Amino acid sequence: MMLDLYTLHFASAASRCAYVVVFLVMALSQRQQTYLWQWMGAMGASMLGSLIMMRVPSETSPPFWITMIVYWLYGGSLVLSWTGLRSFFGRPVRIDLALALVALPGVLHPLLLWAGAPTRLAFAAVFACCLVVVLLSAYETVRLSPGTERLWSQSIESFAFGSYALVFIASILVLVGTDWPMASAESERASMILDQVMGVFVYFGYVAMAAERANRTLLRQAETDPLTGLSNRRGLQKMLRHRFPAPGQHPVGGVLILDIDRFKSINDRYGHEGGDFILAAFAARMKAALRATDMIARWGGEEFLVVLPGANPQELQLVAERLRVSVADRPFLLPAGALPVTVSIGAAMMGPDEPSFEGVTQRADTALYRAKAEGRNRVCREPTPPPESGRAVQGVDLSLAPLPSAALPLAELRLV
Incomplete structure (x- = not known):
């Protein structure tokens, strides 16, 4: 039985809602970890986008203002994923750049249409904006900062964002290089299924990375003297x-x-x-x-x-x-x-x-x-x-006496 778009949007919103609840609990117990709040925001923005699209009949195009809101929500979801990764790895986050990346898809699309650009090109530009953020996120997962140890669970995020990037590249090539229909039910259904699968990898990867880091921190604390910072x-x-x-x-x-x-x-x-x-x-x-x-x-x-x-x-x-x-x-x-x-x-x-x-x-x-x-x-x-x-041991002079270079004791402080 073929799943209808309403069911797919509902499943997408419901799964993201579950992840939001999980990350809300984690964030409340670790309030100082900003990356948890950012990742929760990414899931929440994506969830709202799916809920809005549930209200749009599959046989009609959404109104212009709804399209802009959905673009901003999905763009914000990607950007918050990227900033969350940077915060997780202790890298600085530029708020002005993040806001620009969120706003760009919703601004670029109407501007291109107003300038007379073909609709396919306007959509390709939106996908290109999303592709940039996805590539930035993928880069954060493969980049290794000095003095840090790579997590095994980073590979999950690398795979997920790499797959997302391939989907966006394929979509852009279809839009600019073919005349295939843009808004067929089959293409939208396929994109929704891919989004569901990749979303599971992304959000599961977040949970795995947070858990793996917490486990390594506990192991490090168990192997380190807290006073001196040396190993025990x-x-x-x-x-x-x-x-x-x-x-x-x-x-x-x-x-x-x-x-x-x-x-x-x-x-x-x-x-x-x-x-x-x-x-x-x-x-x-x-x-x-x-x-x-x-x-x-x-x-x-x-x-x-x-x-x-x-x-x-x-x-x-x-x-x-x-x-x-x-x-x-x-x-x-x-x-x-x-x-x-x-x-x-x-x-x-x-x-x-x-x-x-x-x-x-x-x-x-x-x-x-x-x-x-x-x-x-x-x-x-x-x-x-x-x-x-x-026989003497060749090349080694091992004496039974204290080392001859040992200095006489300094005048020691008498403590009473």
């Missing part, structure tokens, strides 16, 4: 799995565990607010002193862990000492005044045959305790077993 233990494990995906494969390099000296005394004297400030500033200094390829995590409390992929023993020593000096040489500026802080560091090397990452961290932790016991504000390295058969 779970986040570090994920980084290691991502960097070294092969089972049992560990990076050749070094591990450092850093512990802020006498941090409990700092908390007791300056309160948790002062302690939190020291932790955040300490993390910032660490990041400034390390390479972009190094992995940093807050290991717990006032302990931090650094993984240095590819580092040899000499480089591990230099990096550890650089971190120690970057903390000890510059007091931290609290509201109550400058506060000298020192750090003790335990270092351990790891190789590709390491049985577990936990073993490396345990050796680094043992070296850290030795640094604490020997006076703090120093770097100590893991004990190293003697080479087999009394």
Whole structure:
């Protein structure tokens, strides 16, 4: 049974109404997310256009003023979809450009007719305006901003808007290149069915993108220390799995565990607010002193862990000492005044045959305790077993003693 146009317009309006309700609930629970309001507006404008067209008999053309309103509603729906995508990806939205794109189809059509242009050309111009907005929307879905991670659900929007663009291009070619009837029941029915199908992809894609981003945000929060912005233990494990995906494969390099000296005394004297400030500033200094390829995590409390992929023993020593000096040489500026802080560091090397990452961290932790016991504000390295058969390990000088470059402790602040 062939569906009549009234039924198709009603189905279009009803489906969009359902999406409006869904996005209204989402927008009310996340009022600061402007893209949800824009996408809801896009669905609402399209829904109103379908409701208006339901009142127009299929055998007659709508009055001029109704045509203009419908153009503006459908144009507004496309533009709000585009601005919503820009807001979703954190890109600026130009209100003046958006308003111009909304108004253009409803203004261009009567102007071309008034200037004596053929009706087919006037309709082609309207479709061309819509095509521009659709292409802009498709571009937003494939464009990747610096520092952002592509969502899998973006592919749904790319497909939907790409398909919309092909439909508009085909319509323009038919209008300007053929003499086929413009307003046959069959062509209108086909366009309505295509609109229904593509609308499902577009609106489902919006829901999928919002849900995927929310899920990734929760995962990121679960893997990030909120105070310092560094990875926590779970986040570090994920980084290691991502960097070294092969089972049992560990990076050749070094591990450092850093512990802020006498941090409990700092908390007791300056309160948790002062302690939190020291932790955040300490993390910032660490990041400034390390390479972009190094992995940093807050290991717990006032302990931090650094993984240095590819580092040899000499480089591990230099990096550890650089971190120690970057903390000890510059007091931290609290509201109550400058506060000298020192750090003790335990270092351990790891190789590709390491049985577990936990073993490396345990050796680094043992070296850290030795640094604490020997006076703090120093770097100590893991004990190293003697080479087999009394032979030295070529090219590697692993000493049992603390690193010779460790400076004497600075005059430490006595906290009572």
